[in-house]
Amino acid sequence: MSSRILSTRAEYGQTLVRLGERSRDIVVLDADLSGSTCTNAFAKRFPERFFNMGISEQDMICTAAGMSLAGKIPFASSFAIFATGRCWEQIRNAVALPGCNVNIVATHGGVTVGKDGASHQALEDVAIMRAIPTMTVIVPCDAVETRKAIEAAAWYDGPVYIRLTRENLPVIYDEASPFRIGVGSIVRAGDDLTIFAVGLMLHIAREAADLLQREGISARIANVSTLKPIDASLVASCAEETGCAVTAEEHNITGGLGDAVGEVLLKTHPVPMERVAVNDAFGRSGDPKDLLRYFDLTPEAIVQASKRAIERKHALAARAKDRKHATPA
Amino acid sequence: MLTDQQRRSRGPQELAEIARDLRIAMLKMLHKAGSGHTGSSLSCIDIITALYFSEMRHYPFDAEWTGRDRFVLSKGHAAPALYVALQRAGYISEQTLDQLRQLESVLQGHPDSRRCPGVEASTGSLGQGLSVAHGMALALRDHPEQPRVYALLGDGELQEGQIWEAAMSAAHYHSANLCAIVDHNGLQIDGVVAEIMSVEPVDEKFRAFGWHALTIDGHDFAQILQALEAAQNCTDRPTAIVAKTIKGKGVSFCENSVAWHGKAPNAAELSAALAELTGSRGE
Ligand SMILES: Cc1ncc(C[n+]2csc(CCOP(=O)(O)OP(=O)(O)O)c2C)c(N)n1
Ligand SMILES: [Mg+2]
Numbered sequence: 001m002s003s004r005i006l007s008t009r010a011e012y013g014q015t016l017v018r019l020g021e022r023s024r025d026i027v028v029l030d031a032d033l034s035g036s037t038c039t040n041a042f043a044k045r046f047p048e049r050f051f052n053m054g055i056s057e058q059d060m061i062c063t064a065a066g067m068s069l070a071g072k073i074p075f076a077s078s079f080a081i082f083a084t085g086r087c088w089e090q091i092r093n094a095v096a097l098p099g100c101n102v103n104i105v106a107t108h109g110g111v112t113v114g115k116d117g118a119s120h121q122a123l124e125d126v127a128i129m130r131a132i133p134t135m136t137v138i139v140p141c142d143a144v145e146t147r148k149a150i151e152a153a154a155w156y157d158g159p160v161y162i163r164l165t166r167e168n169l170p171v172i173y174d175e176a177s178p179f180r181i182g183v184g185s186i187v188r189a190g191d192d193l194t195i196f197a198v199g200l201m202l203h204i205a206r207e208a209a210d211l212l213q214r215e216g217i218s219a220r221i222a223n224v225s226t227l228k229p230i231d232a233s234l235v236a237s238c239a240e241e242t243g244c245a246v247t248a249e250e251h252n253i254t255g256g257l258g259d260a261v262g263e264v265l266l267k268t269h270p271v272p273m274e275r276v277a278v279n280d281a282f283g284r285s286g287d288p289k290d291l292l293r294y295f296d297l298t299p300e301a302i303v304q305a306s307k308r309a310i311e312r313k314h315a316l317a318a319r320a321k322d323r324k325h326a327t328p329a
Numbered sequence: 330m331l332t333d334q335q336r337r338s339r340g341p342q343e344l345a346e347i348a349r350d351l352r353i354a355m356l357k358m359l360h361k362a363g364s365g366h367t368g369s370s371l372s373c374i375d376i377i378t379a380l381y382f383s384e385m386r387h388y389p390f391d392a393e394w395t396g397r398d399r400f401v402l403s404k405g406h407a408a409p410a411l412y413v414a415l416q417r418a419g420y421i422s423e424q425t426l427d428q429l430r431q432l433e434s435v436l437q438g439h440p441d442s443r444r445c446p447g448v449e450a451s452t453g454s455l456g457q458g459l460s461v462a463h464g465m466a467l468a469l470r471d472h473p474e475q476p477r478v479y480a481l482l483g484d485g486e487l488q489e490g491q492i493w494e495a496a497m498s499a500a501h502y503h504s505a506n507l508c509a510i511v512d513h514n515g516l517q518i519d520g521v522v523a524e525i526m527s528v529e530p531v532d533e534k535f536r537a538f539g540w541h542a543l544t545i546d547g548h549d550f551a552q553i554l555q556a557l558e559a560a561q562n563c564t565d566r567p568t569a570i571v572a573k574t575i576k577g578k579g580v581s582f583c584e585n586s587v588a589w590h591g592k593a594p595n596a597a598e599l600s601a602a603l604a605e606l607t608g609s610r611g612e
Binding site: 030032033034035036040052053054055056058059081082085086114115116117118119120284285286290291294 | 362363364365405406430431432434437438439441451452453454455456485486488489490517518519522525526
């Protein structure tokens with residue numbers, strides 16, 4: 001594993017350029033944030049296939065829908081808050097309902113947007129995108145996974161939402177690592193619990209697993225970067241094998257990874273589960289690191305949640321044992 | 330505390346001095362914060378000065394008075410310009426300016442009306458402020474004090490469709506107590522507005538929507554005051570003041586610069602900027 005720290009949005013821009021070289025059908029739209037989303041790399045290389053729509057996200061999304069109906073493969077980008085929130089109904093009715101092949105790639109998801117504060121920190125985007133029928137939702141955790149997710153989205157027929165961060169992220173995957181939409185992966189072996197994590201929180205989860213290991217707790221980490229359709233068999237087998245779960249996401253507690261994993265557990269293996277997420281709050285201004293601490297998105301918070309999950313698992317086991325040994329009256 | 334009359338009698342000269350003080354305070358604040366929208370704030374600080382220190386009826390000691398005039402900073406990223414005006418007017422303390430963009434601060438990166446005294450509407454997502462301002466105008470139209478509502482918009486912001494939905498409804502309701510001011514600096518984040526997505530002709534667009542519209546130099550206080558008075562005198566429709574401005578106005582190396590849209594001055598840049606601003610004062 002390498003310890004490189006790379007920008008996922010820069011990788012997005014570079015990937016767009018490579019895709020553009022491979023296919024003339026690739027078109028890119030932005031809404032006055034092409035420097036921040038890094039779609040300007042594509043704009044520079046293929047100016048005739050780049051459309052800056054100005055500050056008009058709704059127009060951008062429906063224009064992308066039209067392009068897809070006319071045979072193009074559009075990528076539309078802005079910050080996560082504006083790319084999903086401002087134009088949710090356009091995404092639902094103009095993109096997803098007719099089954100348009102539109103890829104929405106948003107940067108600046110979560111609180112680590114930093115000092116711009118609450119208005120710019122999307123903590124609901126995954127929830128509202130997941131709620132749209134047929135929508136694919138991916139939250140990659142590093143530059144390599146980002147590139148593979150973008151490439152997969154390009155050739156996948158149907159609407160896709162990909163959420164990236166403003167912050168650079170450590171690279172944990174290499175070229176040989178397989179990526180398939182809807183397939184998760186175990187990035188660390190362990191038996192006592194499974195931590196399901198995505199995006200930036202996957203790295204926080206890895207730190208948490210190190211801390212847990214020092215206390216003799218062996219945590220498995222599963223990256224379920226495709227939140228929809230989630231890798232249900234991976235989630236179920238992890239639950240069965242480790243007996244309890246923690247989810248970790250840079251998102252509001254409602255509707256995101258926690259609910260996506262929880263839905264599978266409820267149906268397959270209802271094991272004790274704890275969630276690490278923003279606890280139903282809006283973001284605020286601050287340094288990304290301070291904000292992660294403020295909102296309890298830390299290795300320590302994951303450690304605590306892990307211990308709670310394990311405790312509940314043991315309590316359940318003890319109760320089951322008691323029931324077994326109890327002599328019928 | 331000034332009386333309404335004293336406030337309104339401030340001339341262009343006095344307002345220009347206030348604006349220069351505000352620019353100085355703002356640049357220091359931005360430098361301390363280490364991030365923020367310098368160019369966007371310098372662009373509209375003269376307009377905000379004219380509103381808070383001459384035009385608007387508002388009393389910081391009675392900030393919740395229902396008869397007050399309202400200001401909505403629809404281009405919420407220019408929050409620093411609003412914050413220094415609110416400080417000078419007396420809504421917040423001077424020390425508060427040291428906390429721009431900090432975790433527990435009332436001075437969030439974008440204006441937060443629940444936290445910051447004097448902030449009338451939470452903004453930051455472009456395109457929404459004119460509708461919010463119009464809602465206030467509708468709610469206040471039968472108020473005995475006849476409060477007025479001002480909304481400050483970016484020119485790039487005019488690309489949002491919602492602006493034109495609000496333009497349509499404000500004309501439809503003859504909301505003469507609403508005044509939109511467009512900070513027409515010709516730049517947005519990705520470059521020149523005319524190249525990214527032209528919004529011209531701005532005044533004619535508003536006129537076509539049924540507004541009273543005029544175009545002025547947005548750094549000339551005599552023209553700003555005159556336009557605001559013309560807006561007051563127009564009693565059958567909302568007014569749009571298209572203020573031709575210079576993004577980064579007042580600091581030579583920030584002027585007309587896309588790069589200065591959203592960054593704060595470092596120490597050297599701050600002292601160069603302050604030298605320019607105080608130099609023009611003849612100190
Ligand atoms: C809905 C929405 N989309 C995108 C942004 C990001 N953004 C912040 S400022 C800005 C450019 C604004 O340009 P303009 O309105 O001309 O304001 P100026 O800074 O030039 O005064 C953009 C796109 C935003 N704040 N809100
Ligand atoms: Mg502008």
